[in-house]
Amino acid sequence: MEIVLFKVSLTSSIVLILFFVWKVIERCWVAPLGAYRKLRRNGLNGPTPMFPLGNIGEMQKTVMSFSQAASSPSKGSRDQSVVTHDIHSFVFPFFAQWQKLHGKVFVYWLGVEPFLYIADPEFLKQMAAGVVGKSWGKPTVFKNDREPMFGNGLVMIEGDEWAHHRHVITPAFSPANLKAMSGFMVESTTKMLDRWAELVNSGECEIDVEREIIVTAGEIIAKSSFGISHEDGKKVFNMLRDMQITLFKSNRFVGVPFNQFMFPKQAAEARKLGKEIDALLTSIITDRKNTASGEIDGKTIPTTCTNQQRDLLGLLLEDDGGRLGKTLSTRELVDECKTFFFGGHETTALAIAWTLLNLADHPEWQEKLRDEIRQVVGDREVDATMLPGLKKMGWVMNEVLRLYSPAPNVQRQAREDIRVHDGVVIPSGTNMWIDVVGMHHDPDLWGADVFEFRPERFRDDHLYGGCKHKMGFLPFGFGGRMCIGRNLMMMEYKIVLTMILSRFSFSISPNYQHSPSLMLSLRPAHGLPLMVHHL
Numbered sequence: 001m002e003i004v005l006f007k008v009s010l011t012s013s014i015v016l017i018l019f020f021v022w023k024v025i026e027r028c029w030v031a032p033l034g035a036y037r038k039l040r041r042n043g044l045n046g047p048t049p050m051f052p053l054g055n056i057g058e059m060q061k062t063v064m065s066f067s068q069a070a071s072s073p074s075k076g077s078r079d080q081s082v083v084t085h086d087i088h089s090f091v092f093p094f095f096a097q098w099q100k101l102h103g104k105v106f107v108y109w110l111g112v113e114p115f116l117y118i119a120d121p122e123f124l125k126q127m128a129a130g131v132v133g134k135s136w137g138k139p140t141v142f143k144n145d146r147e148p149m150f151g152n153g154l155v156m157i158e159g160d161e162w163a164h165h166r167h168v169i170t171p172a173f174s175p176a177n178l179k180a181m182s183g184f185m186v187e188s189t190t191k192m193l194d195r196w197a198e199l200v201n202s203g204e205c206e207i208d209v210e211r212e213i214i215v216t217a218g219e220i221i222a223k224s225s226f227g228i229s230h231e232d233g234k235k236v237f238n239m240l241r242d243m244q245i246t247l248f249k250s251n252r253f254v255g256v257p258f259n260q261f262m263f264p265k266q267a268a269e270a271r272k273l274g275k276e277i278d279a280l281l282t283s284i285i286t287d288r289k290n291t292a293s294g295e296i297d298g299k300t301i302p303t304t305c306t307n308q309q310r311d312l313l314g315l316l317l318e319d320d321g322g323r324l325g326k327t328l329s330t331r332e333l334v335d336e337c338k339t340f341f342f343g344g345h346e347t348t349a350l351a352i353a354w355t356l357l358n359l360a361d362h363p364e365w366q367e368k369l370r371d372e373i374r375q376v377v378g379d380r381e382v383d384a385t386m387l388p389g390l391k392k393m394g395w396v397m398n399e400v401l402r403l404y405s406p407a408p409n410v411q412r413q414a415r416e417d418i419r420v421h422d423g424v425v426i427p428s429g430t431n432m433w434i435d436v437v438g439m440h441h442d443p444d445l446w447g448a449d450v451f452e453f454r455p456e457r458f459r460d461d462h463l464y465g466g467c468k469h470k471m472g473f474l475p476f477g478f479g480g481r482m483c484i485g486r487n488l489m490m491m492e493y494k495i496v497l498t499m500i501l502s503r504f505s506f507s508i509s510p511n512y513q514h515s516p517s518l519m520l521s522l523r524p525a526h527g528l529p530l531m532v533h534h535l
């Protein structure tokens with residue numbers, strides 16, 4: 001009997017081990033090889049991958065040799081004190097190199113995941129023509145990787161679920177609703193500028209404006225999203241930032257099978273932070289829901305207290321005959337609040353920070369914007385109604401979003417086969433990496449002055465800045481999945497910049513090193529120290 005039992009358990013263990021080995025082989029070689037052959041049959045080629053790492057090894061080597069060349073004092077090296085806008089080969093050296101060999105559309109591999117690289121707006125136009133918003137997917141590898149940040153929020157969900165969330169959330173971002181948030185922006189910016197004034201008065205004129213503005217934008221988005229009190233806001237903000245840093249440290253091998261086991265400490269830390277953040281947001285949302293329903297612990301509360309706050313969460317909770325926020329569960333609202341935070345604060349802050357760098361480099365544009373502010377705002381406190389009058393500021397914003405797009409790429413996944421043109425079909429499951437920085441710095445699209453800071457290119461063509469192709473300027477993405485927060489961003493950008501320019505002038509600090517780098521967003525690798533002076 002014992003021998004029989006032993007044989008049965010031995011056989012099941014062997015079967016289990018064989019099954020596991022087969023799964024590994026299938027995941028690491030068979031499935032990727034099948035996808036690789038299918039892509040080649042469809043005329044989509046690129047650098048040769050080495051499974052299971054794909055092209056990650058080559059990418060890391062290119063980055064290393066590029067950084068060594070950039071830091072070497074030999075002839076031809078890059079002077080980091082000079083603000084050159086020719087940054088594509090600096091931010092994505094491997095894409096710049098592969099473009100030379102394979103053109104503006106090719107396939108590369110992150111681990112066992114194929115990515116279709118696209119920097120050709122005409123190809124993008126043809127590809128996107130027949131795909132509606134809810135038919136786009138998001139790369140599964142990033143969904144897993146960024147789950148603690150975005151959960152099942154709008155950035156990550158797909159299909160009917162995405163259509164439902166987008167439909168519920170869109171009205172909250174209407175210009176009329178956003179107007180109520182300008183007060184948060186003025187309040188937090190005043191606090192930041194008072195701090196700058198103290199520093200300057202005490203003789204400390206060098207300020208890392210990137211750090212300062214990221215903190216302020218975090219505070220603004222926390223207030224605009226969930227309207228929480230300063231202390232709660234700070235707590236959620238710090239936890240969300242810690243999580244972002246933890247996740248960034250552990251995402252070097254995205255797409256490589258079992259990569260989640262490579263950084264167990266960071267993964268556990270992110271999970272722990274994720275749970276704490278979710279618990280705090282859940283309690284905030286539950287309180288707000290109870291307040292909205294007019295009941296706390298079964299007791300009716302006075303109607304004067306049930307008026308929802310005019311922040312995004314309040315707008316999503318507003319009862320509109322059962323059509324709006326009531327249809328999002330607390331869990332879904334938690335994920336959307338996290339999504340607004342991560343999708344909204346760093347991108348907006350970086351747009352402002354890169355603008356300050358460019359204005360520091362072009363004092364004549366500081367003056368032009370100050371003149372405009374004097375005419376449009378005068379001595380009054382800036383508010384949302386004045387912003388459309390700040391036209392030149394709009395050109396500057398677009399030019400900065402072109403040269404230093406805080407979202408340097410757009411990521412999508414084909415949920416079904418997509419026919420681009422005769423002979424080229426993108427197979428279902430293929431991920432897409434649309435290289436926004438590549439297109440924004442392409443002389444074929446922008447002409448010989450592509451690397452110059454020339455906001456006036458948006459004077460004559462305020463939507464596309466004279467780009468030769470309408471899909472060549474994509475700071476907020478494209479189609480039905482385009483950024484939902486762009487109006488909020490524009491409002492914050494203009495309010496914060498108006499307030500800074502009205503109180504201070506600035507120039508580039510001798511300690512600034514120009515190194516735009518990819519850290520989820522496009523950031524200055526060594527901060528952004530400017531010399532700040534009272535006007």
Ligand code: HEM
Nearest residue numbers: 155340343344347348351407476477478481482483485489
């Ligand atoms: C300079 C500032 C910003 C930039 C450059 C930016 C850029 C982008 C880009 C490129 C996308 C992807 C679009 C696509 O797939 O086609 C996106 C999506 C999104 N953004 Fe923004 N964004 C900014 C500010 C904001 C703000 C302030 C918020 C909200 C508070 C926000 C919330 C979102 C959300 C929720 C999505 C997902 C939309 C969807 O898939 O339906 N963004 N953004």
